[in-house]
Amino acid sequence: MGLEKMLDVREANDTPNCGRLISDATELLVFRSPNDSEAFRCLVDKISSSERRFCAGVKSTKRPDINKDVPANGSSNENEPSAVLPNESVFSLNRGGMRRRCLDFEMPGKRKKEIADDQQSVCDNKEAGESSSSCVVPGIGLHLNSVALSARDSNINVVHDYSISGEIQKSFSGSTTPIQSQDTVQETSDQAENEPVEEVPRALVFPELNSGSLKKKKRVSEQAGEGESCKRCNCKKSKCLKLYCECFAAGVYCIEPCSCIDCFNKPIHEETVLATRKQIESRNPLAFAPKVIRSADSIMEAGDDASKTPASARHKRGCNCKKSNCLKKYCECYQGGVGCSINCRCEGCKNVYGRKEGSLLVIMESKQEEDQETYEKRRAKIQHKIEVSREVEQNPSSDQPSTPLPPYRHLVVHQPFLSKNRLPPTQFFIGMGSSSFRKQDSDLTQSHNEKKPIDPVTEDKTEIMPEILLNSPIANIKAISPNSKRVSPPQLGSSESGSNLRRRGNGRKLILRSIPAFPSLNPNQ
DNA sequence: GAGTTTGAAACT
């Protein structure tokens, strides 16, 4: 079933709330998108335009304003979390349309139990030596474990729709993640056209989560790393609805082995969970993004200083350790197995994975060795880009890159960190983030010593910002400094964004501006 | 297993 069809169905089913619904769907995609940001980006674009087409004149309803602390404190009866949702009916209604097709959190109690058992089983299996990706899928977005599981449920076809788009398929082309061939996608698409959505294979829902790929599955599990694939929290006061809760923060529901008290992070409290997530994400859109960004390109995130010492990973925000010397798992960098960076505000850093010394990141030799290869590849790649850029520069008549690419091809080109212990972050924000553009500006204008509000998550992914994302509602999320306690979301709101937008159409500058990140690569420069 | 330490998250 194609997107248009999907929207038609949605309209038919939810006409009275059509505008809101689709708008909500868009937001869902924004805030709850799983790994494949490309597909979601494309869909959002389509939905945005479809929204105008289908729902002209339909009054858009403001999203429910979730009371802060409502889930945690709003109800005296903690067993009735639904009562604390101020606008539950709307919320529920909105989600209903989406949920049916995408994220089927709501399910019969029996099914919930099955899922819980499933999770348990998966975790147990993992503990017994079997690997699985189903238990915990770190990353931004909704409770991916639920998604994966829900995908087995009948009603998910929205995501399937994403994957039938040729455009989306193209967008995958830059990914190192094995994906379905176009033929496969098309075939499945046709199949979906003729068969009930119940038949939608899970593989289509999230290729990354495709259980059919044992290899992948295993790798994902390995990526998850020790103790990461099966979160088990012990929350007592947060009701597992705050980022304190590891399960919640990881985007998974709590399961039986958790020792939490008054846990709301369960499928039965889906709406509370979602509301809370939204609230948190409204404050910090990247709150649920992986904290550790593994990418050779993260080399760029810390600016010129860091570029001198390539690293394969960075903590998104950097740590703030005072006493642990970044030598204990209190330190998020250490815990993530990555070195501290210029973004860290730690004191007395002795991180064995690479410590921060002033503005210079010192990488362990072993780490360096590992990164060297990647670095060399990057170097070659960048040099090639430089050459291409020069050609473009010398040929003003051509505003387009010499090698035309699909609209989003550049957006998710580096996923080498997939091979590490994380699934890719939802890169939806990458598109909206435009931090690369900002950075490219700031690279030229900001002091090297100054910590720059760069979001490593988005850092290396975007070379060309899709226009649609700049114009899309999701591009309006406010920026928060990464150097503050809160994570840096995309910074479109910055004063530079305007100029970035203007420059955006000119690919030349963008490409050229990415060059300084590797100042020492080319002796001729 | 209880108590302490730690730093992120949340709050003011």
Added chain:
DNA sequence: CAGTTTCAAACTC
């Protein structure tokens, strides 16, 4: 935005 409080994991004994 900085300071403070809350929280739960990590750690120690």
